[in-house]
Amino acid sequence: MTAPSSFLLDASGIRKSFGATAVLRGADLRVAPGEIHALLGGNGAGKSTLIRIVSGSLRRDGGALHVRDDGPNPIAVVFQELALLPHLSVAENIYLPHLRRGLAPVRAARRREEARAALAQIDERLAREALDRPVAEIDLHQRQLIEIARALGSGARLLLLDEPTANLTFAESERLFAILRRLAGRGISTLIVSHRMKEIRAIADVCTILRDGRTVIDRRPLADLDDAAIVEAMGQKTAPRGTPAGAPDAARPAGTTVGIEGPHLSLALAPGTVLGLAGAPAGPGALIDALVGAAPGGDWRIALDGAEADLRSPARAVRLRIGYVSGDRAEKGLLTTLPILDNVVAATRVAARRWRVRGREAGVAEEALARLAIKAGSIDDSPLTLSGGTQQKLLLARWLEHPPRLLVLEEPTRGVDIGTKREIYALIRAMAANGTVVVWWSTEFPELVEICDRVVAFDLRGAVSGTIAGAQVDEVALARATGMAA
Ligand SMILES: Nc1ncnc2c1ncn2[C@@H]1O[C@H](COP(=O)(O)OP(=O)(O)OP(=O)(O)O)[C@@H](O)[C@H]1O
Numbered sequence: 289m290t291a292p293s294s295f296l297l298d299a300s301g302i303r304k305s306f307g308a309t310a311v312l313r314g315a316d317l318r319v320a321p322g323e324i325h326a327l328l329g330g331n332g333a334g335k336s337t338l339i340r341i342v343s344g345s346l347r348r349d350g351g352a353l354h355v356r357d358d359g360p361n362p363i364a365v366v367f368q369e370l371a372l373l374p375h376l377s378v379a380e381n382i383y384l385p386h387l388r389r390g391l392a393p394v395r396a397a398r399r400r401e402e403a404r405a406a407l408a409q410i411d412e413r414l415a416r417e418a419l420d421r422p423v424a425e426i427d428l429h430q431r432q433l434i435e436i437a438r439a440l441g442s443g444a445r446l447l448l449l450d451e452p453t454a455n456l457t458f459a460e461s462e463r464l465f466a467i468l469r470r471l472a473g474r475g476i477s478t479l480i481v482s483h484r485m486k487e488i489r490a491i492a493d494v495c496t497i498l499r500d501g502r503t504v505i506d507r508r509p510l511a512d513l514d515d516a517a518i519v520e521a522m523g524q525k526t527a528p529r530g531t532p533a534g535a536p537d538a539a540r541p542a543g544t545t546v547g548i549e550g551p552h553l554s555l556a557l558a559p560g561t562v563l564g565l566a567g568a569p570a571g572p573g574a575l576i577d578a579l580v581g582a583a584p585g586g587d588w589r590i591a592l593d594g595a596e597a598d599l600r601s602p603a604r605a606v607r608l609r610i611g612y613v614s615g616d617r618a619e620k621g622l623l624t625t626l627p628i629l630d631n632v633v634a635a636t637r638v639a640a641r642r643w644r645v646r647g648r649e650a651g652v653a654e655e656a657l658a659r660l661a662i663k664a665g666s667i668d669d670s671p672l673t674l675s676g677g678t679q680q681k682l683l684l685a686r687w688l689e690h691p692p693r694l695l696v697l698e699e700p701t702r703g704v705d706i707g708t709k710r711e712i713y714a715l716i717r718a719m720a721a722n723g724t725v726v727v728w729w730s731t732e733f734p735e736l737v738e739i740c741d742r743v744v745a746f747d748l749r750g751a752v753s754g755t756i757a758g759a760q761v762d763e764v765a766l767a768r769a770t771g772m773a774a
């Protein structure tokens with residue numbers, strides 16, 4: 289009774305609940321051969337859940353799922369990390385799945401050659417130079433390419449990429465996209481999730497939009513939808529673009545002046561300044577570590593109101609009311625063994641060095657969650673039950689009730705949906721207007737252009753290459769100063 293479909297993947301009416309929470313409530317998704325298809329939706333809409341169902345790692349409660357019979361493994365998820373075995377070589381990682389499928393044993397040399405050929409289709413240089421190196425020595429972007437090679441080697445016709453560029457530089461994203469386009473030309477399809485509108489438009493042909501677990505836009509060419517229509521379909525407010533950050537010294541809120549002294553840089557940031565950091569991770573990363581007490585004894589000297597700050601530990605930084613939110617939520621920040629409530633009030637507790645009464649804390653947490661429109665079942669749930677972008681908002685919520693003197697942000701909008709990004713910009717600007725000094729590292733140049741009074745650029749080796757102020761902050765200037773393409 290299965291009607292032959294021209295679609296590689298045809299999913300309709302997919303339903304899935306976790307406990308009492310209905311996450312997918314009628315999701316449709318159809319992907320044709322050779323297309324690059326964007327799966328869009330706000331944080332918590334159900335995109336990752338749908339991907340897990342389509343790839344077979346999660347069972348659906350209802351709905352129909354047809355995959356065109358195109359060989360043994362037509363659909364493959366390209367994971368962001370961890371799916372490769374770090375101690376094995378690149379070649380071994382590529383041919384490993386064939387062994388597991390129990391194909392006739394073939395000689396190692398031949399397997400290696402097949403792996404080389406699979407990788408060469410994607411990146412000749414990588415195939416030439418990295419084939420016998422352990423994956424542990426390979427950077428994240430190249431690991432992704434190896435995963436794609438492995439998927440193709442196993443016969444994949446549809447690649448599923450869930451926020452593949454979240455941890456890539458702009459140039460790396462461009463390289464990945466060029467490869468996906470080449471594969472599309474050979475009939476290989478890609479389903480990609482991203483919260484970066486510019487990037488979606490650059491790579492995808494068609495889109496499907498999920499809202500609260502239902503498909504609200506089904507296979508529409510992106511060219512037919514403008515940004516406002518997409519944001520509206522996702523069910524998000526189109527928050528007005530904020531007024532550009534004011535000229536330095538325009539307003540003088542009360543607060544702390546932050547001094548930053550280091551190699552080729554000496555800055556005094558007046559209360560309310562939003563300072564951007566631009567460039568490859570080495571430079572901004574080292575300064576951020578110094579600011580948050582993670583690099584005592586390094587090159588940077590930090591002063592608060594003219595007095596050198598003793599930043600010998602992160603706890604000390606928090607007590608000096610220096611806040612920190614990292615986009616690397618799994619590694620830095622999320623308290624995964626504690627409920628949502630404790631995650632929200634963590635900073636207050638460290639700062640106050642005492643536990644508050646539960647009733648008051650609960651009120652504070654609920655209010656912070658509401659301000660950021662954080663979708664959570666209960667504040668007693670684990671933060672791991674939240675979608676990726678929602679976890680990110682949780683880290684920001686931590687600082688709302690207890691505004692820091694200096695707020696250090698490291699890619700804080702990574703994985704955050706378009707509507708919420710605007711809300712976060714507004715929140716940060718409001719905190720700055722109340723005197724908080726903000727230091728913000730982002731690899732998304734449009735974000736720096738929109739919110740920063742001044743930007744310090746670092747070159748690819750991590751050295752300060754210049755500061756750009758006020759109206760001079762634009763994407764071209766940032767690209768030039770950082771050596772990264774705009
Ligand atoms: N194991 C689980 N237990 C309970 N709830 C879950 C579980 N996994 C996911 N959810 C819930 O399902 C909803 C959808 O999550 P999902 O990760 O699919 O969203 P998403 O669209 O990928 O969001 P994001 O853009 O933030 O990555 C969320 O509200 C999340 O809290």
Ligand SMILES: [Mg+2]
Binds near residue numbers: 336337
């Ligand atoms: Mg997700």
